[in-house]
Amino acid sequence: MSDILWPQGYVPGFTDNFCSNEVIVTGLTTAEVWPFLAIPSRWPDYYANAADVEIHDGKGPELRLGDSFFFRTFGFPVPSRVVECVPPVKGQPARLAWHGWAGEIGAADRLDVHHAWLIEDLSEGRVRILTQETQNGAPARELAKAVPNPMINGHQDWLNGLVAAARAAKA
Numbered sequence: 001m002s003d004i005l006w007p008q009g010y011v012p013g014f015t016d017n018f019c020s021n022e023v024i025v026t027g028l029t030t031a032e033v034w035p036f037l038a039i040p041s042r043w044p045d046y047y048a049n050a051a052d053v054e055i056h057d058g059k060g061p062e063l064r065l066g067d068s069f070f071f072r073t074f075g076f077p078v079p080s081r082v083v084e085c086v087p088p089v090k091g092q093p094a095r096l097a098w099h100g101w102a103g104e105i106g107a108a109d110r111l112d113v114h115h116a117w118l119i120e121d122l123s124e125g126r127v128r129i130l131t132q133e134t135q136n137g138a139p140a141r142e143l144a145k146a147v148p149n150p151m152i153n154g155h156q157d158w159l160n161g162l163v164a165a166a167r168a169a170k171a
């Protein structure tokens with residue numbers, strides 16, 4: 001199975017916080033799941049922790065490499081920029097990743113994240129959806145200590161909602 005590609009400064013184990021969530025389900029394909037992830041205006045429809053989504057500069061509705069966008073999640077306003085975007089192609093995983101931030105550069109409450117997604121078709125009609133996020137900054141250090149972990153739980157809700165939305169669209 002494929003791995004997330006990490007930029008320098010965001011490699012798990014060397015950041016202030018890391019979370020990883022994955023599902024493998026039957027009855028869906030990468031191509032069927034992709035539009036529910038790559039079109040962020042759909043996120044609030046199936047994931048209660050995403051709000052106020054907008055893509056800047058008149059782009060969209062589907063995210064592309066280099067696009068800037070905004071959304072609110074986990075109580076943070078998160079301006080973001082797409083740093084990896086590989087739509088579904090037979091035989092290779094689809095990938096979407098963005099750098100997001102909250103707060104001013106150098107501020108004590110600054111948070112920087114790399115949130116990556118990988119979707120790949122597996123044998124026997126299965127699809128794997130992996131999402132991982134690394135974070136740097138004081139808010140990340142606090143989130144890493146929280147029990148239960150809000151990032152793990154929130155991202156699992158996102159995965160579950162993504163699968164349910166893709167399945168509902170097929171029905």
